[in-house]
Amino acid sequence: MNADKRRKIFERLQKANPHPKTELEYTTPFELLIAVMLSAQATDISVNAATRHLYPVANTPEALLDLGEEKLTEYIQRIGLYKTKARHVIQTCRMLVELHNSQVPQTREALEALPGVGRKTANVILNTAFGQAAMAVDTHIFRISNRIGLAPGKNVLEVEHKLMKVIPKEFILDAHHWLILHGRYICRARTPKCAECLIYDLCEYPQKSTV
The missing domain is CATH 1.10.340.30 (Hypothetical protein; domain 2)
Structure with a gap:
C-alpha cells in the first residue's frame, strides 16, 4: 500500500470520528x-x-x-x-x-x-x-493491518513497528483507537461489513465482498 492510500485511510477515519477513545471506562x-x-x-x-x-x-x-x-x-x-x-x-x-x-x-x-x-x-x-506516540497491536489491529495491506507483518511486533513507521505523524496518537473500532465493528474477523466500510475503495484485501 502506498503512502497516499494510507493518508486517505486515516483522513477518512478522522473525519468520521474526530475524537476516538477507548471503550474501557476509567477516570485515572x-x-x-x-x-x-x-x-x-x-x-x-x-x-x-x-x-x-x-x-x-x-x-x-x-x-x-x-x-x-x-x-x-x-x-x-x-x-x-x-x-x-x-x-x-x-x-x-x-x-x-x-x-x-x-x-x-x-x-x-x-x-x-x-x-x-x-x-x-x-x-x-x-x-x-499519557498521550505518547505508541501503537498497541491487538488482534483487531493485527488482522486489519495484514488484511487491507496497511502494514503486513508476521507477528504483532513487526506490525507495530511498521505502523509506527508508515502512519503519518499527525494521526499516530489516535490511530490505535480508529483501527480497533474499525476492526471491532466493520472489518470483523469472519464477516467484514464491506458494504458499510468507509475505506472500501482503499482496501487491498483481495477477498473483499462486492459492494
Missing part, C-alpha cells in the same frame, strides 16, 4: 491500567461491568491492597482468567506503592516490569493515559 491512569490488565482475552463490556462495581469500592493501589486478592476475585469472577488477573493486579498494586509512590509509571520499561503488564498493555497506557 491507574483505573485504565487495571481495566486494560483485566481486558486480556475478555471483552470491554465484561470489564466495564466489573469495574463499575469495583472502582467505587477500590480505585487506588492502596485501596485494592486493602481489599485483597480474595475479595477482588469476587468483583472480577465473570472475566476470563480472573484468578490469575487478581493475583497480578494485587502484585502490581504492591509494586506501585513500594516503587512508584502509588503512581502509574510513564515509561515502557517500568510498565512492563509490572506483573501482568506486557508490551501491548504498556503501549495502551502510554498512548491513552
Whole structure:
C-alpha cells in the first residue's frame, strides 16, 4: 500500500470520528491500567461491568491492597482468567506503592516490569493515559493491518513497528483507537461489513465482498 492510500485511510477515519477513545471506562491512569490488565482475552463490556462495581469500592493501589486478592476475585469472577488477573493486579498494586509512590509509571520499561503488564498493555497506557506516540497491536489491529495491506507483518511486533513507521505523524496518537473500532465493528474477523466500510475503495484485501 502506498503512502497516499494510507493518508486517505486515516483522513477518512478522522473525519468520521474526530475524537476516538477507548471503550474501557476509567477516570485515572491507574483505573485504565487495571481495566486494560483485566481486558486480556475478555471483552470491554465484561470489564466495564466489573469495574463499575469495583472502582467505587477500590480505585487506588492502596485501596485494592486493602481489599485483597480474595475479595477482588469476587468483583472480577465473570472475566476470563480472573484468578490469575487478581493475583497480578494485587502484585502490581504492591509494586506501585513500594516503587512508584502509588503512581502509574510513564515509561515502557517500568510498565512492563509490572506483573501482568506486557508490551501491548504498556503501549495502551502510554498512548491513552499519557498521550505518547505508541501503537498497541491487538488482534483487531493485527488482522486489519495484514488484511487491507496497511502494514503486513508476521507477528504483532513487526506490525507495530511498521505502523509506527508508515502512519503519518499527525494521526499516530489516535490511530490505535480508529483501527480497533474499525476492526471491532466493520472489518470483523469472519464477516467484514464491506458494504458499510468507509475505506472500501482503499482496501487491498483481495477477498473483499462486492459492494
